[in-house]
Each structure stands twice: as structure tokens, then as C-alpha cells.
Amino acid sequence: MTLLTAAVRDFALSLPADHLPAYVYDLDALREHAAFVRSVLPERVELYYAAKANPEAEILTALAPYTDGFEVSSGGELAHVATSVPGHALAFGGPGKTPEEIESALLLGVERFHVESAYELRMLANLAERLVPRVRIGVLLRFNLPVPADYLESSALAMGGRPAPFGIDPSQADGLVRQLTDGSFPQLELLGVHAHLASGLTARQQLAVAESVVVRASELAARHRIALREVNVGGGMTVDYADPDARFDWSAFGSGLARIADDHPALLLRIEPGRALTAYCGWYATDVLDVKHSHGEDFAVVRGGTHHLRTPATKGHDQPCAVLPLDTWPHPWPRAAVGGDPVTFVGQLCTPKDVLARGVPAAGLRSGDRVVFALAGAYAWNISHHDFLMHPRPGFHFLGTAVVPPRAPGAAESSAGARG
Numbered sequence: 001m002t003l004l005t006a007a008v009r010d011f012a013l014s015l016p017a018d019h020l021p022a023y024v025y026d027l028d029a030l031r032e033h034a035a036f037v038r039s040v041l042p043e044r045v046e047l048y049y050a051a052k053a054n055p056e057a058e059i060l061t062a063l064a065p066y067t068d069g070f071e072v073s074s075g076g077e078l079a080h081v082a083t084s085v086p087g088h089a090l091a092f093g094g095p096g097k098t099p100e101e102i103e104s105a106l107l108l109g110v111e112r113f114h115v116e117s118a119y120e121l122r123m124l125a126n127l128a129e130r131l132v133p134r135v136r137i138g139v140l141l142r143f144n145l146p147v148p149a150d151y152l153e154s155s156a157l158a159m160g161g162r163p164a165p166f167g168i169d170p171s172q173a174d175g176l177v178r179q180l181t182d183g184s185f186p187q188l189e190l191l192g193v194h195a196h197l198a199s200g201l202t203a204r205q206q207l208a209v210a211e212s213v214v215v216r217a218s219e220l221a222a223r224h225r226i227a228l229r230e231v232n233v234g235g236g237m238t239v240d241y242a243d244p245d246a247r248f249d250w251s252a253f254g255s256g257l258a259r260i261a262d263d264h265p266a267l268l269l270r271i272e273p274g275r276a277l278t279a280y281c282g283w284y285a286t287d288v289l290d291v292k293h294s295h296g297e298d299f300a301v302v303r304g305g306t307h308h309l310r311t312p313a314t315k316g317h318d319q320p321c322a323v324l325p326l327d328t329w330p331h332p333w334p335r336a337a338v339g340g341d342p343v344t345f346v347g348q349l350c351t352p353k354d355v356l357a358r359g360v361p362a363a364g365l366r367s368g369d370r371v372v373f374a375l376a377g378a379y380a381w382n383i384s385h386h387d388f389l390m391h392p393r394p395g396f397h398f399l400g401t402a403v404v405p406p407r408a409p410g411a412a413e414s415s416a417g418a419r420g
């Protein structure tokens with residue numbers, strides 16, 4: 001099992017204890033993964049990254065060369081992504097957009113809006129008319145389309161296919177398309193349809209959903225005798241936390257998307273994964289503070305906890321981890337040690353919910369040993385309740401070769417030369 005890259009393992013062992021816990025990202029591994037994903041997608045499928053999975057600027061920068069754009073779902077993400085990776089295409093989605101958020105998106109020149117409701121469409125049209133009256137605004141209508149019932153059960157999170165605050169009910173589709181094509185909103189250009197219906201789907205399930213979204217979009221276009229240019233079939237590619245070596249079958253997904261694209265030659269398909277792009281490039285490294293035997297079970301208390309890495313608590317899984325024994329022990333008192341295994345790894349919070357992983361084989365585990373939790377590159381730090389109990393924040397480290405922007409031929413060594 002390859003839970004750690006060599007770079008992350010060496011780094012986790014080299015960090016002094018008072019620099020723990022730490023988030024460690026392997027940007028080379030991220031780039032390699034993103035390059036692979038891009039390489040198996042057909043040319044006519046665009047890849048956007050859903051920034052909410054992990055919006056660290058270094059992550060966005062590493063992903064940028066392999067993506068066609070970024071999906072942002074708040075004014076905060078919008079401003080952050082626009083400054084972190086300037087010049088990249090942005091799609092602004094998400095429910096409950098405020099007038100202020102839409103204003104800043106319009107002024108930033110955001111290429112496309114994923115419109116979530118009839119009200120939002122009116123607001124967007126009105127704000128565009130007042131703020132950027134000569135600019136065409138690209139609109140994708142986000143629909144809450146049906147999803148096969150068995151997918152809803154198996155998928156970890158369902159955003160659509162049932163009553164939900166996300167997207168537009170299909171019963172309103174024809175009315176909104178009419179408004180977008182009869183001159184009611186002259187500035188808004190209906191580019192197509194967006195759907196992000198479920199998260200945690202396998203490639204086969206994703207393809208079935210993508211196909212049905214594309215078919216629905218084509219039927220809608222045919223009914224209104226219009227051409228729809230884009231269909232965004234969303235994200236939600238599965239990450240299997242119980243089997244960290246498993247990967248979403250990007251190759252099969254790419255081939256399936258190629259078939260769908262061939263059936264709809266005028267259509268640009270787009271996907272916007274988050275988790276399955278970045279989950280594998282992040283680790284939460286820490287050390288064992290104490291070990292104890294309680295009512296027949298062994299527990300290890302590690303520095304930090306679910307206030308830094310909330311993923312196992314929210315998803316109810318055991319975060320995959322690797323124990324790295326450390327032979328050096330700096331203190332004059334003896335180390336705490338567990339007799340047997342398995343061990344339950346918990347954090348420092350005074351709540352029974354602060355469990356990172358159960359059933360970890362860790363015979364002979366001692367205080368001071370390092371533990372590195374894998375698959376912590378998405379929905380980890382940024383979804384956690386950092387201030388609960390006022391423990392210090394983790395460090396953040398980005399390993400991998402820095403990507404130096406290509407220099408123009410003949411340019412001076414630094415920008416100072418250009419200025420002089």
C-alpha cells in the first residue's frame with residue numbers, strides 16, 4: 001500500500017515535533033495526477049477544478065496548466081481564485097449568490113454563471129444591465145435532474161434527483177429557456193446546461209448521469225429550436241477512503257465521454273471535479289502524544305485532531321494513515337507504549353467525536369511516533385472548525401519542484417531588469 005510518497009515520508013520524519021501537526025502537499029504528485037486525468041479526457045471535454053475542494057493558492061497554481069478553468073461558488077472563492085491564478089476562465093456557481101457577489105463577478109469579467117433559480121436570473125440580468133451594459137453574459141442553467149434511485153443510495157452526497165436547494169426544478173426549464181431566448185434578457189446568452197447531481201459516483205455511474213444530462217439538454221434545445229453549446233455534467237467522482245490505492249477510473253470515464261461527445265458533435269462537454277483531483281496530494285502529519293488502554297481498547301492521542309482534519313468525522317470513515325516509528329526520544333521520562341493492536345487514533349479535542357481512524361494495526365506504538373493521515377488534500381483543513389479548543393494551527397508545506405513561469409526570450413534575469 002502506497003499511502004505516502006517518499007518525499008512526504010521523509011519530510012514528515014524530518015519535521016521537529018513542535019512543527020507538528022502539519023499539512024504536507026506533494027505538488028509533483030498533484031501535477032502528475034492532473035496531467036494523467038487531462039490526458040485521458042477527450043479534447044472536446046473541458047476540465048474545470050471546483051475550488052471549494054481545496055483552494056490553497058499553491059494547489060490552484062499547480063493545477064492551472066492542466067485545467068481549462070475553475071468553478072467558484074462564493075464571492076470569497078471568486079476573489080481568491082482570480083488573484084491566485086489570474087487570467088483563467090471562471091464559472092460562478094452555487095446557491096444564494098448575493099447581489100454584491102454577482103456585481104463583483106460581473107466587474108471581474110467572469111465568463112459564465114451557473115444560474116441556480118429564476119430569481120437569480122432576473123437579478124443577474126438587472127445587475128448586468130446596470131454595471132456592464134455592453135457585455136454579453138454567459139449563462140448555464142443549473143438543473144436538478146433525476147438521478148437513478150440506486151445511485152442516490154450508494155453515493156455519499158446527493159445534491160440532485162430529489163427535493164434540494166440546488167439548481168432549478170426541471171418543471172421550470174421551458175419557462176426560463178423561453179425568457180432567455182425571447183429577448184426578455186437581451187444581455188444574457190444561454191450557453192447551456194449545468195448539473196452537479198451527486199458526489200461519490202464511480203465512472204460507470206458518472207457516465208450514466210452524464211449521458212442523461214446531455215440527453216435532457218438536447219431535448220430541451222430541440223423543443224425550443226435552439227442550439228446549446230455547453231453541457232457541464234459536474235463533479236462528484238468518487239474517492240474511496242476505505243481503499244486508498246483505488247482510483248476513480250478516469251480512463252473509462254474519458255472513453256465514455258468521448259462516445260457521448262461523438263454522439264453530440266456540436267456540444268462542448270465540461271466536468272468540474274474537486275475531491276478526486278486533490279484528495280491524493282495532501283497529508284496531515286502529526287505525532288503520538290499519549291497512548292492508553294481503556295475498557296479493552298487501545299487509544300492513541302495525536303497532536304491536533306478533527307478540528308484540523310474534519311473529513312473522517314463528517315464522512316464517518318476511518319482516515320487512512322501510516323505509522324512512522326521514530327527511535328529518537330528527547331525527554332527524560334519513559335515513552336508511553338501500547339501493547340497490542342488495533343489502535344484507535346483520536347485528537348486532542350474533549351469530545352468523543354474527535355476520532356481520526358479506528359482499527360489501525362499499530363503494535364508497539366509509542367508516544368513520539370509519527371502518524372501521517374493520507375487522502376487529506378480535499379475537504380480537509382478548509383472544512384474544519386479550526387478554533388474549537390484554541391489549539392495552535394498546523395503548518396503548511398508544499399513539496400515539489402517550483403514551477404517557474406517561462407521567461408520571454410532575451411528577457412533580463414528578473415523583472416527589475418525589465419523595469420530599469
Ligand SMILES: *Cc1c(COP(=O)(O)O)cnc(C)c1O
Pocket residue numbers: 050052053071073093094196199200234235236237272273274275276
Ligand atoms: C462541490 C461541487 C463540485 C465538486 O464536487 P466533488 O465531489 O469535489 O468532485 C462540482 N460542482 C459543484 C457545483 C459543486 O458544488
